Amino acid sequence: MKRSVFIMMTILLSAVIVISCRQTVQAQRESRVLADAQSVHIMEEEYETKVKEVLHANNLTNAGVMMTKVIYADGRREYTVKIHDRRLETLSADDRTKLLVQLSEIGFPLSECQISHLLQLTP
Numbered sequence: 001m002k003r004s005v006f007i008m009m010t011i012l013l014s015a016v017i018v019i020s021c022r023q024t025v026q027a028q029r030e031s032r033v034l035a036d037a038q039s040v041h042i043m044e045e046e047y048e049t050k051v052k053e054v055l056h057a058n059n060l061t062n063a064g065v066m067m068t069k070v071i072y073a074d075g076r077r078e079y080t081v082k083i084h085d086r087r088l089e090t091l092s093a094d095d096r097t098k099l100l101v102q103l104s105e106i107g108f109p110l111s112e113c114q115i116s117h118l119l120q121l122t123p
Helices: 001-059 085-090 093-103
Strands: 064-070 078-082 113-122
Touching: 001 064, 001 078, 001 093, 093 113
Parallel strands: 078 113
Antiparallel strands: 064 078
């Protein structure tokens, strides 16, 4: 009788330990994912700031910047940066091309991402 109670208690305590360990590991994993997401968000904000600095340097101080992203299941990211300003229409095709080149030279720290820039001319 005492032996069966001891075995039952051992099994019960072992189950509690296993469940606790699994939940601790899962909580740590979720914490890492959240920290990664926050750091990526900071990188995105820094990138957008750099884009605005390039626009200011090209006398497009009132330009609007909209950055959209697609995150694929395998972790790849695809960004589209749309820039709109009435002054874009007054730029020559060469100046627009130079602006796009300057924007493409801005580095983004994530290697698994693709960034495209669109100059949106107002109709």
